[in-house]
Each structure stands twice: as structure tokens, then as C-alpha cells.
Amino acid sequence: MRILLDQFTKTFGATTVIDKMSLDIESGEMLALLGPSGCGKSTTLFAICGIHRMNGGRLLFGERDVTHLPSQMRNVGVVFQNYALYPHMNAFDNIAFPLMIRKMAKPEIERKVLAIAELVHIEGLLKRKPAQLSGGQQQRVALARALVREPDILLLDEPLANLDAKLRLEMRSEIRRIQQETGISAVLVTHDQVEAMSMADRIAIMDQGQIVQLAAPKDMYDEPVTDFVASFLGNPP
Numbered sequence: 039m040r041i042l043l044d045q046f047t048k049t050f051g052a053t054t055v056i057d058k059m060s061l062d063i064e065s066g067e068m069l070a071l072l073g074p075s076g077c078g079k080s081t082t083l084f085a086i087c088g089i090h091r092m093n094g095g096r097l098l099f100g101e102r103d104v105t106h107l108p109s110q111m112r113n114v115g116v117v118f119q120n121y122a123l124y125p126h127m128n129a130f131d132n133i134a135f136p137l138m139i140r141k142m143a144k145p146e147i148e149r150k151v152l153a154i155a156e157l158v159h160i161e162g163l164l165k166r167k168p169a170q171l172s173g174g175q176q177q178r179v180a181l182a183r184a185l186v187r188e189p190d191i192l193l194l195d196e197p198l199a200n201l202d203a204k205l206r207l208e209m210r211s212e213i214r215r216i217q218q219e220t221g222i223s224a225v226l227v228t229h230d231q232v233e234a235m236s237m238a239d240r241i242a243i244m245d246q247g248q249i250v251q252l253a254a255p256k257d258m259y260d261e262p263v264t265d266f267v268a269s270f271l272g273n274p275p
């Protein structure tokens with residue numbers, strides 16, 4: 039689904055951290071929000087999922103204006119850096135949880151959980167609790183939980199930050215595979231340029247609450263519009 043953030047403004051007290059930012063996420067694309075720590079990436083993601091109220095602007099999911107809808111009335115899937123799995127529940131119940139609270143019938147829940155577990159390659163791990171899973175496996179469970187109710191958009195906030203180098207490489211291509219197989223629109227928040235370059239269809243590079251450039255990875259690398267973009271991508275002028 040196409041997601042449109044139009045003239046988004048966010049303030050904390052007297053401080054404006056995002057000032058009239060617009061972002062158009064095309065249906066089925068993986069868009070990376072890339073920028074240094076504190077530039078406003080998570081704030082943007084929280085506005086899309088509804089954790090934060092917007093102080094100005096509009097948010098559209100397709101034709102639907104969701105600007106004032108609470109988080110639970112938007113159909114978003116979110117994966118955070120720390121996965122935020124429920125420690126006392128096994129993987130199956132973690133994934134089933136978003137369907138249980140919607141009072142879906144048991145057989146349908148089971149069918150959906152098994153299908154998504156197969157997609158993310160954790161069929162054999164469903165009885166385990168999070169503490170009995172590796173970091174990469176926990177992340178797969180978190181992805182399954184985010185995807186199980188077929189959200190309009192998948193939001194990933196630094197999903198690879200807690201993994202070691204080898205797993206990070208593996209999960210880069212796994213997340214990309216899963217996103218492409220489901221055809222879901224996705225936003226990947228990261229401060230890692232290599233991650234953004236290797237995973238995203240387009241990159242929006244942010245600095246101090248603004249989008250400085252939005253382009254396909256190669257175009258941005260070849261033709262950065264500012265020295266900031268060039269330096270950040272590791273291709274200084």
C-alpha cells in the first residue's frame with residue numbers, strides 16, 4: 039500500500055524536531071530512512087505507527103486518512119531493535135498474540151501462524167520461549183509477529199543493531215527476501231549506510247529533522263546533492 043506523510047511536524051515541548059517533512063512510500067517498496075543519531079528517524083517511524091501524536095501534517099494509508107487514528111486502529115507491523123517479544127510466551131503464542139486480541143477463531147490463527155512461520159523459516163522453533171532462541175531467531179519471531187495480520191506497512195527500527203556481524207549480514211538478505219516475497223511496503227530505519235545501500239529500493243537521507251535527498255541507492259551514491267550526503271555515504275567530494 040502507498041503511504042503518504044505530508045508536511046509532518048513534531049515538537050517536544052518548545053523544541054521542533056521535525057518541521058513539515060513529506061515522504062511518499064510507494065506500494066511494495068523498501069524505503070530506508072538513513073541518518074545520524076538524533077536526526078529524527080525513530081520519531082518519524084513512531085508517527086507512522088501512531089505511538090506519537092503528530093503536531094502538524096497528514097498521514098494517509100492508501101486513500102485513508104489515519105492522522106488522528108490511535109495506533110491499534112492502524113494496520114501496522116513494527117519490529118524494534120530489541121524485538122520486544124513477550125518472555126513468558128513461546129514463539130507460537132508471541133506470533134499469535136496480535137490475532138488473539140482480535141478474537142480470531144483458533145483454527146484460523148493456527149493456519150496463519152504456521153504459514154508465516156514457514157515464510158520466516160522458524161517452523162521448528164514454535165514451542166520455544168524467547169530465552170531459548172538465538173538473536174537471529176528472536177528477530178525472525180518478531181518479524182513473523184509483525185507480519186501475521188498482513189499489515190499495510192512494515193516498520194523496522196534499527197532491526198539489525200543488536201546482532202553480531204555475521205548474523206547481521208544474513209538477516210539483511212533475509213529481511214529483504216521476506217519483504218519482497220510478501221510484497222509489503224516497508225520503512226527501514228538505520229544509521230548504517232551499508233545496510234541502507236544493500237537493502238533498500240530507495241533511501242531518504244535525513245539530517246536534523248529534514249529529508250536532504252531521496253533517491254535510489256546508486257543514484258544517491260553517484261550524485262549526492264550535498265557534502266553531508268556524500269560524506270555520510272562514504273563518498274566524500
Ligand code: ADP
Nearest residue numbers: 050051055073074075076077078079080081082
Ligand atoms: P533518531 O532515531 O534518528 O536517532 P529520534 O527520532 O529518536 O532520532 O530523535 C530526534 C530528536 O528528538 C532528538 O534530538 C531527540 O533527543 C528528540 N526526542 C526524541 N524523543 C523525545 C522525547 N520523548 N522527548 C523529547 N525529545 C525527544
Ligand code: MG
Nearest residue numbers: 079080081227
Ligand atoms: Mg532511533
